[in-house]
Amino acid sequence: MLEEIRIRSLGVIESSTLELGPGLTVITGETGAGKTMVVTALGLLPGGRADPGAVRTGAKHARVEGVLGVADLPDVVVAVEDAGGEVEDGRVVLARNVAAEGRSRARVGGAAVPVSALAGVAEPLVAVHGQSDQHRLLKQSAQRDALDRFGGAAVAKAAATYSGLYSRLIDVERELRAVVLSAQERAREADQLRFGLTEIESVSPEPGEDKALAAEEGRLGFADTLRTAAEQAREALSSDQGSADALATTSSARTLLEGVREHDPQAGELADRLAEVTYLLSDVAADVASYAARLDTDPARLAAVSERRAALTSLTRKYGETIDEVLTRAESGSRRLLDLDSTDEQIDQLKGQQAGLREQLDVAAGKLTAARQKAAARLGATVTAELTLLAMPHATVTVDVRANEVERPETPSATELHVGDRWLRATSSGVDEVELLLAANTGAEARPLHKGASGGELSRVMLAVEVALAETSPVPIFVFDEVDAGVGGKARDRGRTETGDARPRRPGAGGDPPAPGGRLCGPTRGGAQVQ
Structure with a gap:
């Protein structure tokens, strides 16, 4: 205190x-x-x-x-x-x-x-x-809050259960709307991915294939030129026509140095190195000859390679600069497609959650209403008794707890709940509208405070309500x-x-x-x- x-x-x-x-x-x-x-x-x-x-x-x-x-x-x-x-x-x-x-x-x-x-x-x-609280009490939301405070733990527990379920339902419905609204966009994206993956799959590229085919196409396109160069190179290395070639010249140089080896060891070392060159030239000449022999003109193979390269090029224009990038994009596209294809499954799952939460919320709303109605009877009796002490011995205050019925919605949302056999308007506070009704005299009609209470009567009702709430207020x-x-x-x-x-x-x-x-x-x- x-x-x-x-x-x-x-x-x-x-x-x-x-x-x-x-x-x-x-x-x-x-x-x-x-x-x-x-x-x-x-x-x-x-x-x-x-x-x-x-x-x-x-x-x-x-x-x-x-x-x-x-x-x-x-x-x-x-x-x-x-x-x-x-x-x-x-x-x-x-x-x-x-x-x-x-x-x-x-x-x-x-x-x-x-x-x-x-x-x-x-x-x-x-x-x-203060005096402003009299006007606050005219609001139905304030009257509902007053009833909930008076109801104590029973109403608080029912209200907390309802509020938690209502909040979860709002979140699920918000997510469901987002998924449904994006379904068309996701469908378009899925179609584009399927088209691209089908196109890539129809070509079936291999990693690095574009580079290998580029090299092969260059070789086939210039086969005659390459063969001529290879044959001339082989002739320069080892001539079949008796002409001077690199192998014969190197052999002559080696023979000259071998002849003076005994006079100077260094000359012998040079002769040995020329021997190695001779062997190397002999191997290179054989390789060049083999290369020239393999270079055959193959127009059919050239056409096939060119056609394959064209197919690969159409993929790299759309999906990546290289075939390796195209394959990487295809892999990520496949994963994305699996995610997009799960939209219907996600919608079904969210609808199931929505239905389950609505069933629980319908029950919770009924329990909250029952708790409020029980508290309303006690609050009305308590406030009426207090008014007797405030020179209003014939006044009666009743707390009306009612629901706002609505027509059955085509697509129910959190704002409409099916409680019992009725469809009711719902908010985060429940399906109840709470209103204090005052009958100032015996036989008088009970009317809402903002319609039937004078300033003095309203002041007394406010005071009586606060006294009643003090019994349960923390x-x-x-x-x-x-x-x-x-x-x-x-x-x-x-x-x-x-x-x-x-x-x-x-x-x-x-x-x-x-x-x-x-x-x-x-x-x-x-x-x-x-x-």
Whole structure:
């Protein structure tokens, strides 16, 4: 609970310290005394929006500090330690600085933290309710949220189950739409891949075949020229016509050096080297002769090679610069085609998931509705009882939980669910529309708050609802800003008489009827009422 709040340089407040304790605390004063600044400070501690204009004139910054007793709030202790702060003697200090110029700063347990971290620690601890909440209560979404809070763990569990299934269904349907919308594009891509793979397969190229055929085509196309050159080269190396050739010249040189070997060893070495040259020339001459003999003109083979090269060239123009690149692309295309061909299988799988989730969601929606209807009966009875204490003894509040039926859709989506034997409009919050109905007098027709409630009646219903919600709310600190606004006459006088000197009586003590604030302020719950 909030044990102490210190305010400095905020609005009309120069410096003030407010000590709080369990139960109800009432702050009263004339207009302009600073009551609103107290509420503003209580809003800043949980990470509320900072307004530099609220800084006191002449001050550089405003500061709000709150001392929280967290000995019986283990979740808060963990949140403080996660933020880097410290808890001492079961207490933690929260602080908020609002600069007249610049950004605001926050501290949790002595550690400087982002404002979002401060909100994570303190926001679940404080609930501020002002006159604007009356208008908020007119919204059906706010009324549904109020019912869900009152429903406690039963409604929370059913709502969490429904919300999780609904979120999964939305994701599956989004993926399914994406796959179906891309199916035509994927089909076109698959057709293109099949055409290319068929074309490549019909040619059946081999790795490196284009280079080998290019060399063979050059050889066949110039066979006569190559043969003539080879024969002339062979004649120059070893002549059949008795002409001077390289082999004969080399042999003569070798013979001359062999003749003087005995006079100089170096001459003998040169003769040996010429012998090696002679052997090499003899081998080369034989190879050139063999090469020339193999070079036959083959027009049929040349035509076949040229035709094959043309087929390979048509592939390299479309699918790669070389046949090796064409083969690599064919391999990757085959893998891609397998993926594209699995589209129908993927669609069937997603449709199966969709159907399964819809069945589970239909059941979850029914359970959530049942839990809300059960809670609605209790909330209506509780609020009606509280209105008796607010001088509306003949008023009745009922909580209407209904569904919006729709026609059977051709293609059901997450926005339509088949619950029982009806098709209902669905949202992430369920299939229910929740509305508070007020019958202000006996025999009067129960009407929605925004249609049938006056300002005073709306104020009393809001107060009664907050009292009812306090029974199940985990928030330990409630702040009511002008809680009696719109509650006039005997009801207001009765509330003042029952609260007396602003110290709440124990409900039912001395046979007196319980004070409205006393319902909020048990031994572990703090409350502040600002009038």
